[in-house]
Amino acid sequence: MAVGRIPGGGVGRNPFGVEWVSGENRVNETLDAAQDPLFGRRRPDLLEPDPESASLLARLHLYRRRLARLAGDAESDYDLTLARGTIAMIDAQGLIYIGREFLLAYADALDVQVGVIAHEIGHRPRRWQAYRSGRKLTPSELHDLCRLEETRADYFAGYALGHLRMDCQPLCAFLEAVEDGPHPEYFPAALRAQTIREAYAAGQRRLANVKKFFPEFARQASAFGDFGTL
Numbered sequence: 001m002a003v004g005r006i007p008g009g010g011v012g013r014n015p016f017g018v019e020w021v022s023g024e025n026r027v028n029e030t031l032d033a034a035q036d037p038l039f040g041r042r043r044p045d046l047l048e049p050d051p052e053s054a055s056l057l058a059r060l061h062l063y064r065r066r067l068a069r070l071a072g073d074a075e076s077d078y079d080l081t082l083a084r085g086t087i088a089m090i091d092a093q094g095l096i097y098i099g100r101e102f103l104l105a106y107a108d109a110l111d112v113q114v115g116v117i118a119h120e121i122g123h124r125p126r127r128w129q130a131y132r133s134g135r136k137l138t139p140s141e142l143h144d145l146c147r148l149e150e151t152r153a154d155y156f157a158g159y160a161l162g163h164l165r166m167d168c169q170p171l172c173a174f175l176e177a178v179e180d181g182p183h184p185e186y187f188p189a190a191l192r193a194q195t196i197r198e199a200y201a202a203g204q205r206r207l208a209n210v211k212k213f214f215p216e217f218a219r220q221a222s223a224f225g226d227f228g229t230l
Contacts, residue, residue: 070159
């Protein structure tokens with residue numbers, strides 16, 4: 001599938017994920033930004049789902065539940081909502097904002113959409129309090145933290161796709177296609193894609209072991225066990 005820019009999505013900075021504070025006048029405010037669940041970027045405008053968007057969101061909710069369990073969290077720790085002018089981002093309460101343009105443009109690319117949701121859940125916002133409880137970070141330390149956080153999310157996305165028997169390559173291609181250039185807060189898209197592929201292999205190995213030794217558990221715990229239980 002051809003990858004195009006999502007209108008209003010801001011994908012030049014970060015195609016999906018937590019938006020961290022940047023800029024010299026704001027970089028030292030990051031750890032004090034507990035009141036801002038998007039770390040310096042305002043919440044996107046919410047949209048009332050139309051029938052097509054509602055159907056696509058319902059499909060993603062099935063995967064959201066499974067992804068939450070894979071992350072070791074409760075299904076209720078995360079939710080999805082339709083938004084304007086973004087691809088996807090998560091706030092401190094676990095609410096994942098899904099851009100309508102992205103949802104519709106990639107309706108036939110389920111591997112990409114599930115990978116994006118997995119990336120958001122991989123941020124595991126309940127951990128964010130640890131970032132706010134320490135001393136203020138220098139700009140260099142902040143950039144290191146951002147890269148670490150994005151790598152964690154990328155790894156979980158790849159692992160989850162492998163465990164769900166989906167394809168990680170569309171997500172890797174998506175990342176590489178929307179990259180505008182180097183950014184201090186993110187590793188290059190090619191390196192992020194490598195992380196996703198390595199995690200994907202780990203997820204496949206884990207699934208194979210579970211199926212081999214605990215076949216009934218694997219059947220009950222699979223993503224397919226969630227279908228039809230909205």
